[in-house]
Amino acid sequence: MNDRLVQSQIEELERKLRAYERLIEKLPFPFTFADYESGIAIEKKRGDVRPHLRTIPPSLEKEAKWQWDIDLHRDVPFEKVEAFLTPLLDLVPHHIVFVDAQGIITLCNLQAAVDTGVDRDAIIGKHIRELLKLPDELIATLESLEKGEPLYNYEVLDRFYGIVNTRFIYNDDGSIKRVISMFQSLNMMKETEKLAVAGRIAAGIAHEIRNPLTTVRGYLQLLKSDLPDRIASLVERLLIPELDRANDIITDFLNIAKPADVKMETFNLHRFLRDDVGVLLQSEALLHNVDVHFDLDDQLDDYEMNGDRSQLLQVFLNLFRNAVEAKVAKTMRVSICSRKINHLVQLRFCDDGPGIPPSVIDHVFDPFFSTKETGTGLGLSLSKKIVELHRGTMKVQSDAHGTCFLIEFPLCSQPPFLSS
Template identity: 75%
Template sequence: MDDLSYENLKQRIAELEQQIQCYQNFIKKIPFPFVFTDYKTGIKLEKSREKAAPIMKPIPASPAKEAELQWDIDFYRDIPFEKIETFLTPILDLVPHHIVFVDGNGIITLCNLQAANDTGVDRDAIIGKHIRELLQLPDELIVTLQSIEKKEPIYNQEVLDRFYGIINTRIIYNDDGSIKRVISMFQSLNMMKETEKLAVAGRIAAGIAHEIRNPLTTVRGYLQFLKNDLPDRIISLIDRLLIPELDRANNIITDFLSTAKPADIKMEKIKLNQFIRKDVGMLLQSEALLNNVNVYFDLDDQLDRCEINGDKNQLLQVFLNLFRNSVEAKVKKTMNVTISSKRSNNMVQIQFCDDGPGIPPTVIDHIFDPFFSTKETGTGLGLSLSRKIIELHKGTMKVQSGDKGTCFFIELPIDDKKLSV
């Protein structure tokens, strides 16, 4: 063998040794145990979780058989938990409850979309922050932190602070016994409570419609029929007082029935900012002029191309109800109303704010209840119906009020097909 061939052979052997070393290093880094059986070479590789290096065993060769690979992956031990959370996040975003993962120090590592939207935070920004920044509660009221402190899971504990519902926690431990994650799931019962209220309202409404509406229609019809045979003084009384009062009672029943069972939603694609500027703006323009109200718009440019699915007429009714509610509370000569929009995750947030006297703290928890009103002539159905319309659009409606005015917060889902625009 000449020197050149010998050098080539040495180089080839060195390359093969490097490749073998690379394969060995790779196998050592594989975190889970496996068994690889290569029938063509007659070699079996077995790697356990306890040892980094695999064991090589000879087996009877069988060139006709295909190689086999078997593995045993423990997701909690063999895969970095951050990878698992990344995988779980889009799945947990579909869950309509609050799901939050924290580490042993209460730092958030996962927050699903429902929890972020209901607490009004940016989901990406809250990751890495303490859970108190998400819930805006003192530590002693946060059940998840209690679970960390006691190192015990919580089962179906009722929460009665600013959130109302049931919370469960589960704990995942590291091999050394320290806490790797506390998984907490909060199920809000507010919607269930509202559903029960509306069920009662529906039964009452059905009774009212049957027992009162038909007699009212009968009385109104007979008054119209008989008034031509009565003196002018009685006719005037019928036209100016009796028939209008019967119509007002009938309208109250109609509104109450709408609250219990609103009309069917006729969905269409709505460009949100355009809808607020043109449709809502035009609707409120004349009302604002008549009532000495200034209406301002502060709309997020990001929403110019975003669409929602909605019924324009019913959404216009919501804004009209809110506007009239503000006007009826007006005490100053001039009132300012601001309608703003912004995007949060895959939701649009709309604020309808006035600078009126505000809602007293003693009644603010009841303003969405059917028939609750602080006005002498009010039916107490406008806000209840408005929130029901928003909920039928898969959204939420809340209120905050103080000395400087009242703000209604509406959240609606952006059309999924437009999220990438």
């Protein structure tokens, strides 16, 4: 009976020993383990399958010593490295994308996904052209991959205006394992320069034109009663309204350069869209034969947003009036959607109008740019500025089937820090 028990214990110890041996064989990195209590050291060198055991002299050391040499490139599957790096690279405000030798995306940081309008998880495993929506010959990463040469401060002049740098990670045989691309957008710098110019122009307009306009309007109003009826009517119906219109243009332009103070409050996003925006647009919609439809994400039903309701209302009113002015069919459908995407609240204002021509779509947010004969070209510029003051972004997508304006805000409960 005792012999069988001893034999069973020996077999159990042998199974454990074989399991430990297989574990050590599977460890991909070199190490040394010195167990002073047993007087045995286990050493495994890089490339070895089985470890080497040797006897070590007695020592006063009580605790075992463990040393290892992990090479992330050789000893760890690179997919694990990318999974570790992803949350760190999400903190970088530039676009960082990893592709393999076939141009397939293996890592895409959050900034790249947000700026290109894709779902970051869905784009992994797709070709980089599906992220950038550009022909292969215009993608700097693929150019770098094809030539086998990294890019240093390569200037990109397409719709993604900025600087690209690429670096390679190689396999042991010298082939390319990954191309790491970092894109630094200069669009914000370009926008800042535009706003600086706009501010200087606006200040000049305010001083040089507004005061004379006010003076002229005052004298016309004063002299109107002394003029013949025909001329007085002309002053009342044409001259004074035109002066008021010019003054309104100056006011809008000044708001782009230096918007009014933002009056912060907290409100439920969906109630704001249904009750405030919906009521505001409904009366306009009836007048212009427009059907307004809301498609709101259930995930955001309880979302409390921080912002200036009146200024955000102005954004939606500007977008609606733009859509109506472009309407060519008898009826038009406008949809307002909300979605929770990654760490963002996305609002989409879409119409089924004729769309914006590709030749002008990059300029729709420029001050004074308008395709309408009576337009001032300030509505969209002012709307974009209001959204940016709420720490959001505003973009446009358009084709022959209609136009969509995408407004995105960070998904957070804290109010943004706004400056006047």
